[in-house]
Amino acid sequence: MDTMLETSQLTKTYRNQRGIRNISLRLNAGDVYGLLGPNGAGKTTFLKLVTGLIRPDEGKITLFRQDLIDHFEAGMQHVGCMIESADFHDFITAGQYLKMVGRYYPDVTEHRITQVLEAVGLISVRNDKIKHYSTGMKQKLALAAAILPNPKLVILDEPTNGLDIDGMVMFRRIIQQLSEVHGTTFLISSHMIHELEQLCNRVGVIVEGQLIREGDVRDLLAGGQSLEQFYIHELESRKGEKSVV
Structure with a gap:
């Protein structure tokens, strides 16, 4: 292996x-x-x-x-990672945040951003400012950022904090x-x-x-x-x- x-x-x-x-x-x-x-x-x-x-x-x-x-x-x-509590720029949207994260990795497209937002259940609020997100929604966005670059290794620190049953x-x-x-x-x-x-x-x-x-x-x-x-x-x-x- x-x-x-x-x-x-x-x-x-x-x-x-x-x-x-x-x-x-x-x-x-x-x-x-x-x-x-x-x-x-x-x-x-x-x-x-x-x-x-x-x-x-x-x-x-x-x-x-x-x-x-x-x-x-x-x-x-x-590598994709989420270390400690999710922390964001509250004045931008989820889509904008993931676009910013994607600049650190090669080949992250708009289609890929849409994919991960759909996967974590945030596609309907992708254009809402993050300041309006609940704790659980922010955790979902952090997970979306961690898997965004199709990483070989994902490192997650307390990733389920604030998630409801559906989120889990x-x-x-x-x-x-x-x-x-x-x-x-x-x-x-x-x-x-x-x-x-x-x-x-x-x-x-x-x-x-x-x-x-x-x-x-x-x-x-x-x-x-x-x-x-x-x-x-x-x-x-x-x-x-x-x-x-």
């Missing part, structure tokens, strides 16, 4: 000593990888590192088998179609653990900046437990190890 993203001993520590330490993982073509962990565990830091928004203190990031720092522009042409179904449909039909790889950080259980073929658990467990969902849940039960067990095991020490 082609490797889309690989990190080796990735470390980033802030002044308050939070961050991540020695995280090594690999995403192959078509993977839908869920990143689980408590608030402040380091998930967003990891996503910022692999999208080049911040630089690591130590370790290596390989994107499409090339070093991210040495080949940043070439690599990011094939739409999100799941888009991820499944892109991964299964087009072979798109996804790295998704989310607290919506039931959604991740339905979507992901692999998951990793980050606690206190360390990747404490990862693997295929099918193997991790072989005993009949849910992903939520698995996750809680991993957190409790971690607490138990620390209390013994």
